Amino acid sequence: MPLLEVSGLRTYFHTRNAIHRAVDGVSFTVEKGETLGIVGESGSGKSVTCYSIMGLLPQPPGRIEAGSAIFDGIDLLRCPPKVARSVRGKRIAMIFQDPMTSLNPYLRISEQLIEPLIIHEKISRSSAVRRGVEMLEAVGMNDAARRIDRYPHEFSGGMCQRVMIAMALITRPELLIADEPTTALDVTVQAQILELIRRLQRELGMAVIFITHDLGVVAGLCDRVLVMYAGRAVETAGVRAIFYQPRHPYTRALQRSIPSTQPKGAALFTIPGLPPDLSTLAAGCAFAPRCESATGLCLGQDPPLVEVAPGHASACLRVQAGEI
Amino acid sequence: MSEPILELKNLQTHFPLHRGLVFKRHTGTVKAVDGVSLAVQRGEVLGLVGESGCGKSTLARTILQLVPATTGSVVLEGRNLTAASAAEVRTSRRALQMVFQDPYGSLNPRLTVFATLAEPMLVHKICPRDEVTGRVAELMKMVGLAPRFMQKYPHEFSGGQRQRIAVARALALQPRIIIADEPVSALDVSVQAQILNLFAELVRRMNLSLIFIAHDLSVVKHISDRIAVMYLGKIVELGRAAEVIERPRHPYTRALVSAIPTPDPDAERARQRIVLAGDPPSPLNPPAGCAFHPRCAFATEKCRAAVPPLERLADGREVACVRVQEI
Numbered sequence: 001m002p003l004l005e006v007s008g009l010r011t012y013f014h015t016r017n018a019i020h021r022a023v024d025g026v027s028f029t030v031e032k033g034e035t036l037g038i039v040g041e042s043g044s045g046k047s048v049t050c051y052s053i054m055g056l057l058p059q060p061p062g063r064i065e066a067g068s069a070i071f072d073g074i075d076l077l078r079c080p081p082k083v084a085r086s087v088r089g090k091r092i093a094m095i096f097q098d099p100m101t102s103l104n105p106y107l108r109i110s111e112q113l114i115e116p117l118i119i120h121e122k123i124s125r126s127s128a129v130r131r132g133v134e135m136l137e138a139v140g141m142n143d144a145a146r147r148i149d150r151y152p153h154e155f156s157g158g159m160c161q162r163v164m165i166a167m168a169l170i171t172r173p174e175l176l177i178a179d180e181p182t183t184a185l186d187v188t189v190q191a192q193i194l195e196l197i198r199r200l201q202r203e204l205g206m207a208v209i210f211i212t213h214d215l216g217v218v219a220g221l222c223d224r225v226l227v228m229y230a231g232r233a234v235e236t237a238g239v240r241a242i243f244y245q246p247r248h249p250y251t252r253a254l255q256r257s258i259p260s261t262q263p264k265g266a267a268l269f270t271i272p273g274l275p276p277d278l279s280t281l282a283a284g285c286a287f288a289p290r291c292e293s294a295t296g297l298c299l300g301q302d303p304p305l306v307e308v309a310p311g312h313a314s315a316c317l318r319v320q321a322g323e324i
Numbered sequence: 325m326s327e328p329i330l331e332l333k334n335l336q337t338h339f340p341l342h343r344g345l346v347f348k349r350h351t352g353t354v355k356a357v358d359g360v361s362l363a364v365q366r367g368e369v370l371g372l373v374g375e376s377g378c379g380k381s382t383l384a385r386t387i388l389q390l391v392p393a394t395t396g397s398v399v400l401e402g403r404n405l406t407a408a409s410a411a412e413v414r415t416s417r418r419a420l421q422m423v424f425q426d427p428y429g430s431l432n433p434r435l436t437v438f439a440t441l442a443e444p445m446l447v448h449k450i451c452p453r454d455e456v457t458g459r460v461a462e463l464m465k466m467v468g469l470a471p472r473f474m475q476k477y478p479h480e481f482s483g484g485q486r487q488r489i490a491v492a493r494a495l496a497l498q499p500r501i502i503i504a505d506e507p508v509s510a511l512d513v514s515v516q517a518q519i520l521n522l523f524a525e526l527v528r529r530m531n532l533s534l535i536f537i538a539h540d541l542s543v544v545k546h547i548s549d550r551i552a553v554m555y556l557g558k559i560v561e562l563g564r565a566a567e568v569i570e571r572p573r574h575p576y577t578r579a580l581v582s583a584i585p586t587p588d589p590d591a592e593r594a595r596q597r598i599v600l601a602g603d604p605p606s607p608l609n610p611p612a613g614c615a616f617h618p619r620c621a622f623a624t625e626k627c628r629a630a631v632p633p634l635e636r637l638a639d640g641r642e643v644a645c646v647r648v649q650e651i
Contacts, residue, residue: 041512041513041514042512156603158603159603186375186376186539186604187375187539187540187541187580187583187584188375188579188580188583188599188600189375189603190583190585191582191583191597191599191600192599192600194585195597195599213512213513214585215513215587216584216585216586216587216592217585218587219585219586219587219588219589219592220585220586220589220592220593239589240589240590243587243588243589244589253514254513254514255587257513257514257516257517258513258517258542258587259517259520259542259543259545259546259547260542260545260546260584260586260587261587262546264545264546264565264566265524265546267521267524267525268517268518268520268521268546269517270514270517270518270521271514271517274482274484
């Protein structure tokens with residue numbers, strides 16, 4: 001049984017003028033201990049998917065229209081708030097893109113760090129602080145016992161992200177959702193943080209959902225990959241298959257537009273057109289208007305996500321028919 | 325080699341820090357740019373890389389005289405801008421234009437595309453008033469925008485299109501050199517590719533020089549002829565783009581190159597990564613000697629003693645490391 005099973009998730013934003021279909025029927029699973037990468041460009045719905053699971057969606061305007069997210073037998077989208085609270089922050093934790101703004105600037109690191117422990121575990125303050133110091137040492141902070149009483153502004157971006165990770169992992173969660181945790185960081189600091197996530201994952205045996213737009217990060221970190229476009233899952237497969245035998249035109253196009261995969265000086269491949277407006281999405285494949293392999297059929301029929309090889313699913317009618 | 329279009333000689337930009345409102349006390353100096361010497365040739369693309377806080381943006385602003393240089397000179401087509409009068413600097417800006425990182429912040433939301441592109445031409449009297457509309461249409465076509473969008477406002481465009489408007493604005497004065505400060509960092513991969521292609525095409529077609537600042541080494545490698553690597557206000561390595569990335573010599577460049585994730589699972593998992601310890605040091609209180617030595621795996625006593633100069637090696641590469649021949 002998978003650790004988390006999301007099926008048919010639909011999250012829409014209701015604005016005065018239109019319904020914005022941010023996530024439109026996304027299904028995926030996460031096994032114990034594995035790392036799932038969710039890749040897509042801005043607006044593809046990758047963050048909204050995870051916000052929906054974590055109950056962090058601003059409602060209204062957001063609304064979960066359909067679907068379920070079963071975590072260890074509990075449907076996180078439908079269970080009573082009290083049950084959801086017992087899972088969130090304890091068994092599933094999340095870290096965010098911008099470490100500087102996701103920490104509370106008014107509170108000492110110690111207050112924020114031990115809060116999950118105080119809430120979720122019967123533990124005295126002093127032993128919670130002790131666990132906090134241990135956790136800070138585990139994420140590579142020197143002199144943690146002294147620095148735990150500092151404020152967020154006294155730390156660099158990389159250090160704040162370490163504090164965020166320590167805070168997320170202090171309850172030893174089974175699943176960590178990381179929403180672009182290294183996008184705001186420099187490459188050398190990014191390398192440190194990725195190494196840290198890898199090591200802690202090994203030590204704690206937790207599963208990770210890693211949201212990113214950087215295919216390079218996915219290649220090094222993830223076991224399986226889910227590619228999203230316009231609120232839908234267009235391809236999912238093991239990491240090697242995604243990179244070496246991509247089975248969806250969008251995944252292929254995305255890879256061809258990365259400079260490092262192209263000969264120097266040559267013009268880069270570009271995807272013509274723009275991502276669609278999610279409030280006026282017509283029937284058919286959302287990528288069809290920009291796809292070089294699209295036919296009349298693609299414009300008329302919604303492509304389902306179908307397994308095209310063992311463990312490899314693609315939402316492209318032409319791939320499913322074996323044409324491309 | 326012909327005379328370079330732009331030459332920086334020992335350029336330094338320091339920001340003094342003060343404490344107290346009435347009785348200001350000098351409490352320190354941030355050496356954002358600390359002795360940079362560079363030359364950019366006509367039609368050349370120079371990539372400038374480094375981590376946040378290394379001074380690459382301050383360097384760009386100093387070249388444009390948006391912040392005053394502390395010492396040193398910026399020589400544009402034989403004219404020293406640091407010694408020039410304000411009026412002379414303004415005239416020189418025709419030749420020297422900038423494109424900024426954030427296309428959402430760098431365009432005036434109250435001006436239409438037409439007004440944005442026409443204003444610099446009218447200020448600098450590039451063409452008679454009645455030809456402006458034609459010029460604007462031409463500029464828009466040049467950057468891949470349809471002239472019929474001339475009367476639209478920035479918010480009606482996507483990020484990539486806005487960056488095209490910003491590029492068109494820089495081109496309006498027919499500059500000889502453009503400084504682009506992280507022009508693709510805020511864009512998605514597929515849009516980033518479009519803007520990179522645009523820059524490459526403009527450089528080729530108009531024989532422009534380009535200083536391309538970015539923190540993404542693969543992007544810089546793709547577009548640049550030469551790459552300069554900055555660390556804490558100084559250039560630590562300079563050489564031909566592909567060579568610097570494929571065979572980095574300075575320990576910092578090596579670490580930087582090894583930190584870039586590559587989109588290839590097998591290669592990515594097999595490679596030996598140099599993970600640097602710690603954060604970049606504060607420019608307020610830089611380490612003695614080589615600023616990189618506290619994070620460097622090869623550092624010795626020698627590195628702590630003196631600041632290593634940028635020296636040219638036999639193959640033309642310039643590296644600021646005293647141990648470069650041994651490691």
